Amino acid sequence: MSERLSEETRGPLLDPLLKNGWQMVEGRDAIAKTFTFETFVDAFGWMTRVAIWAEKWNHHPEWRNVYNRVEVVLTTHDVGGLSALDAKLARKLDGLV
Numbered sequence: 001m002s003e004r005l006s007e008e009t010r011g012p013l014l015d016p017l018l019k020n021g022w023q024m025v026e027g028r029d030a031i032a033k034t035f036t037f038e039t040f041v042d043a044f045g046w047m048t049r050v051a052i053w054a055e056k057w058n059h060h061p062e063w064r065n066v067y068n069r070v071e072v073v074l075t076t077h078d079v080g081g082l083s084a085l086d087a088k089l090a091r092k093l094d095g096l097v
């Protein structure tokens with residue numbers, strides 16, 4: 001799970017995410033998405049639920065919260081790029097909205 005995704009294998013994992021609001025990050029092997037909520041408390045509550053999964057899977061987002069928005073970047077630091085863990089966590093984030 002912690003190998004960097006190859007050009008050959010990344011398509012099936014990333015394509016569904018790129019169709020669901022995720023974007024490749026310019027200059028990094030990473031994906032990003034901004035989540036917008038009704039209120040700051042809704043945003044923070046979502047972050048709290050995400051944090052539980054991130055700890056469970058030992059895979060953590062790079063994220064920034066401003067009021068009701070959470071800007072998320074996913075990449076796997078240990079392998080210097082995207083791994084299957086990033087796709088897995090991205091699916092979880094989308095599912096927790």
Ligand SMILES: C[C@H](O)[C@H](O)[C@H]1CNC2=NC(N)=NC(=O)C2=N1
Pocket residue numbers: 058059060061074075076077078079
């Ligand atoms: C020591 C600890 O297990 C590692 O630093 C984990 C923690 N969370 C992580 N999160 C992410 N996004 N990438 C990693 O490589 C990573 N490594």
